[in-house]
Each structure stands twice: as C-alpha cells, then as structure tokens.
Amino acid sequence: MAEFDYNGKKIETDDEGYLQNLGDWDKGLAEVLAKQENVTLTEKHWKLIEWIRDYFQKYQVAPAIKSLTKEVMNLENLPDKKEANKFIYELFPEGPAKQLAKIAGLPKPTGCV
Amino acid sequence: MKFGILIKDGPYMHQAMDTAYNFIVAAMEMGHEITGVFFYNDGVYNRSNALEPPIDERNIMKLLTDIELKGVRLIVCVAAGKRRGIVNKTVCEVNEISGLGQLLDLCIASDRMITF
Amino acid sequence: MLHIVKRSPYESSALxxxxxxxxxxxxLLLIEDGVYSAKKGGKFENLLKGVLQNNEVFCLIADVKARGIEGSEIIENVKLIDxxxxxxxxxxxxxxxxx
Amino acid sequence: MSEQEKTKVMFVCRSAPYGNIFEQEAIEAMIMFGAYEQDISVSFIDDGVYSLKKGQDTSLLGKKNFSLTYMILKDDFEINHIYVEKESLEERGLNESDLITEVEVLDRNALREKMDEMKAFLPF
Known part of the structure; x- marks a missing residue:
C-alpha cells in the first residue's frame, strides 16, 4: 500500500501503483499516475484512456488485448495488429495491462493469463 | 485413465471435498492418473494453512498433503484465492497458486474432468 | 453421459x-444427500422406478451407510457401488x- | 490449430445470479478460457437463464452487474457458443427478447446433442 496527496485528498494505491478506490479517478489524477509511470499523456493516450474507461463501465470487465488492438486499428487507421501493437507499446512502453489500465483507473488485471 | 478434478466447495459446508478425496484415492489405487486437482470458488478454503480442526476430526490439510506427496498436483486459483484471503502467506506449503488457464489445461490433458 | 446427483430431492431440483x-x-449415480432419492417408500420411488426402465441407477454405498439406510431399504434394481x-x-x- | 484438435469444454450454468458467487466466478473463468483458442461453449439451463435477463440493476446491492459482460463474451472473449435452453426460459415466463444479448436458444434435445460432443463439463 502507498499513499499520496492529490488536491488535498489522500489517494491510496497498492504497491504497484493501482488505485485502491476507483472512485478517486479524475483526469488530473490520471496525469499524476502517468507521471509515476514516466508516461507523458498526449491526445493519443487520452483517446485510449477514454475508450477503456467507457468499455469497463459498459461491460464491467477490462477488454481483452485483442479488443484493444482492434480499437487502435480503427482509431489510428492502422493496417494490422502488428502496427497496432507497436503503437500501443510506444504509448505505454511497459504494456497496456500494466500502464493503460493503471492510468485509466481500472483495477489491476487479475493476472490469470 | 487420466482424471482432472475440480473442487468448488469448501471443507465444511458441503461433503464435496470428502467425496473427491475418496474418489481420488480409489482412482489412484486402481492405477489411474490424476492430472491435477484445481481448487475454485470456495474450494480454495481447503488449502488454507490456518485450518486447525480438533485432532479427532478428519483433517483435510493432512489428507491432501498425503495425496500431494504421491505426486498429485494441487492447484489453487489465484483470483478465487485472493478474494478469500488464500494467498502465498496463508496457503499450505508446496501448493501451486496459479491461473484459470490451468483449469483449462486439466480439461485438455485429462480423459475425464469431474467436478465435486 | 453419467449424471451425478448429490443433493437431496426434497431440498433441490437437481434430481x-x-x-x-x-x-x-x-x-444415474446418486451420491451424498442424493442417495435419499433411492429410499423405498419415499416420494421419489415411482420416479426412480421409471428411470430404471431405461437406465441403470447406482448409489454410493458409503453415503447410504452413513445415513443409516439399509440395503433392503433401497429401491429394487438400484445398485450399490463403492x-x-x-x-x-x-x-x-x-x-x-x-x- | 484445426477444429478437430480443439478441446470442447462446456460451462453448464444452472445458478441464478447474486444469490451465490457461481455466476461471477464462472464469467471470470469464461473470460480467461477465451484466450486459449479452444472450443468453449456456455449453456444456461434451469435458474441459470436468469443470469441473462435484461434490465439488471445492482446499484442498490453494491455489487457489479455481470450480465453486461455477456454482451461481449463471444465477440471479444472468443467464447464460441452461448446456448440457452428454451424450456427453462418458458417455465420462467421469459423469452428471447428478455435476454441481454443474442444467444442460441435450443430445446432440451438439441442442447443434449451439443452436450454429447463435449469432452468436459464445468458446472456452475
């Protein structure tokens, strides 16, 4: 468990930096979480953050990597999965499960796969 | 034959673990192979290292350790275990804590999959 | 298929x-509380007799004995197995x- | 992997949601299984059909609404078939239009034929 102050509020995360209370998330906090991951958020990051949050809200689970790849192919007009994966890892070098989910304020992937 | 076993109930609310144990022992005596026992749902409680029943009661921890020593893989689902507090610190020694993929692997590797 | 029923027919629709x-x-294999289905004179006797017309029915002897049911109290043609x-x-x- | 080499596994869901954990942990298993490129099907019979009912709102329970996840099980998580038993729906005054997602409604005999093809069942 770790703690830090954000806008006068105590934010709790687990040892890996995932939010403990998903309700804490807002865009400003996403910037803070991104900084902890050494990721500088651009418009491209935000598109994926919004998409994954929307998906989680709608279906109650985080998307499969496959769905994320498909979405990226659509959003960025990329020809194939390989290009999409490259794109995702350029934005989130340590992987979407780790960094995108964390910054977007989703729970830590259960690690079953 | 190769049997895969799925245990979904805890050690006390239901008889499932007892039936499964007797089934496993009988199958092994008959020369069949147990590909693995996967603990899911409340089944993960069977592998808590904090169980301490009175000494004149059947001790599921001991019984399972006996079959483990005979080479049977006992696999605790990591997600179901975490939810219920059955994690590295609280699970019996030499246990495998692993993902649900292992359950599917048991389905693939076994001639028969049986749920208790 | 081997249908295994472990709940009492009086409390569950599993049978x-x-x-x-x-x-x-x-x-059909009756185990644990499922063995109560095979007791003579019970509500499910006729149902099981119907099943026996076309299918084999087995009862796990350990569960029958534990519950104080004698072999003679089990519906005819239901076989006991270990x-x-x-x-x-x-x-x-x-x-x-x-x- | 060819279709013949794939292992056919069927989740047999007979529990209504929320009264116990079976539905929730069954879904978690389904989501994981999809990634392994086997032939996975899910069948809803008896009270299991309630899991698919439209309009579930768990906000007052304070729990997650897993019925929403069924909408993407096939497309996003590679579950090959979702079957619902027709008789169980009818007994409960439900029909296909009451369900949250598109499924294959089969009568008992047809579902039993599917079962005969399975290598393994996972009852929940």
Missing amino acids: NDSLKYIKEKDI YKGFVDKVCEQNPLMWA
Whole structure:
C-alpha cells in the first residue's frame, strides 16, 4: 500500500501503483499516475484512456488485448495488429495491462493469463 | 485413465471435498492418473494453512498433503484465492497458486474432468 | 453421459433437472444427500422406478451407510457401488455433476 | 490449430445470479478460457437463464452487474457458443427478447446433442 496527496485528498494505491478506490479517478489524477509511470499523456493516450474507461463501465470487465488492438486499428487507421501493437507499446512502453489500465483507473488485471 | 478434478466447495459446508478425496484415492489405487486437482470458488478454503480442526476430526490439510506427496498436483486459483484471503502467506506449503488457464489445461490433458 | 446427483430431492431440483437430460444408456449415480432419492417408500420411488426402465441407477454405498439406510431399504434394481465402482462409472461415461 | 484438435469444454450454468458467487466466478473463468483458442461453449439451463435477463440493476446491492459482460463474451472473449435452453426460459415466463444479448436458444434435445460432443463439463 502507498499513499499520496492529490488536491488535498489522500489517494491510496497498492504497491504497484493501482488505485485502491476507483472512485478517486479524475483526469488530473490520471496525469499524476502517468507521471509515476514516466508516461507523458498526449491526445493519443487520452483517446485510449477514454475508450477503456467507457468499455469497463459498459461491460464491467477490462477488454481483452485483442479488443484493444482492434480499437487502435480503427482509431489510428492502422493496417494490422502488428502496427497496432507497436503503437500501443510506444504509448505505454511497459504494456497496456500494466500502464493503460493503471492510468485509466481500472483495477489491476487479475493476472490469470 | 487420466482424471482432472475440480473442487468448488469448501471443507465444511458441503461433503464435496470428502467425496473427491475418496474418489481420488480409489482412482489412484486402481492405477489411474490424476492430472491435477484445481481448487475454485470456495474450494480454495481447503488449502488454507490456518485450518486447525480438533485432532479427532478428519483433517483435510493432512489428507491432501498425503495425496500431494504421491505426486498429485494441487492447484489453487489465484483470483478465487485472493478474494478469500488464500494467498502465498496463508496457503499450505508446496501448493501451486496459479491461473484459470490451468483449469483449462486439466480439461485438455485429462480423459475425464469431474467436478465435486 | 453419467449424471451425478448429490443433493437431496426434497431440498433441490437437481434430481428432476438431471432426469430432463437423461438419454438411453446414460447412467444415474446418486451420491451424498442424493442417495435419499433411492429410499423405498419415499416420494421419489415411482420416479426412480421409471428411470430404471431405461437406465441403470447406482448409489454410493458409503453415503447410504452413513445415513443409516439399509440395503433392503433401497429401491429394487438400484445398485450399490463403492468409490472404485464410482471411478469405473466415470471411466465408462462423461460425468456431469448436478448440484 | 484445426477444429478437430480443439478441446470442447462446456460451462453448464444452472445458478441464478447474486444469490451465490457461481455466476461471477464462472464469467471470470469464461473470460480467461477465451484466450486459449479452444472450443468453449456456455449453456444456461434451469435458474441459470436468469443470469441473462435484461434490465439488471445492482446499484442498490453494491455489487457489479455481470450480465453486461455477456454482451461481449463471444465477440471479444472468443467464447464460441452461448446456448440457452428454451424450456427453462418458458417455465420462467421469459423469452428471447428478455435476454441481454443474442444467444442460441435450443430445446432440451438439441442442447443434449451439443452436450454429447463435449469432452468436459464445468458446472456452475
């Protein structure tokens, strides 16, 4: 468990930096979480953050990597999965499960796969 | 034959673990192979290292350790275990804590999959 | 298919639910509280007799004995088996547990 | 992997949601299984059909609404078939239009034929 102050509020995360209370998330906090991951958020990051949050809200689970790849192919007009994966890892070098989910304020992937 | 076993109930609310144990022992005596026992749902409680029943009661921890020593893989689902507090610190020694993929692997590797 | 029923028919619909799926040559195996279905004079005697017309029915002897049911109290033609018999039945047919 | 080499596994869901954990942990298993490129099907019979009912709102329970996840099980998580038993729906005064997602409604006999093809069942 770790703690830090954000806008006068105590934010709790687990040892890996995932939010403990998903309700804490807002865009400003996403910037803070991104900084902890050494990721500088651009418009491209935000598109994926919004998409994954929307998906989680709608279906109650985080998307499969496959769905994320498909979405990226659509959003960025990329020809194939390989290009999409490259794109995702350029934005989130340590992987979407780790960094995108964390910054977007989703729970830590259960690690079953 | 190769049997895969799925245990979904805890050690006390239901008889499932007892039936499964007797089934496993009988199958092994008959020369069949147990590909693995996967603990899911409340089944993960069977592998808590904090169980301490009175000494004149059947001790599921001991019984399972006996079959483990005979080479049977006992696999605790990591997600179901975490939810219920059955994690590295609280699970019996030499246990495998692993993902649900292992359950599917048991389905693939076994001639028969049986749920208790 | 091997249909295994482990709940008492008096508290659960598992027996009835399994019988909706029973086909010729399938086996019905009663274990744990499921063995109460096979007691003579009980509410489910006729239902089980109907099943016995087309299917074999087995009862796990350990569960029958534990519950104070004598062999003579078990519906005719329902066969008692031990855990090794249980293992044999699972070898014969693909099991589905009706809990 | 060819279709013949794939292992056919069927989740047999007979529990209504929320009264116990079976539905929730069954879904978690389904989601994981999809990634392994086997032939996975899910069948809803008996009270299991309630899991698919439209309009579930768990906000007052304070729990997650897993019925929403069924909408993407096939497309996003590679579950090959979702079957619902027709008789169980009818007994409960439900029909296909009451369900949250598109499924294959089969009568008992047809579902039993599917079961005969399975290598393994996972009852929940």
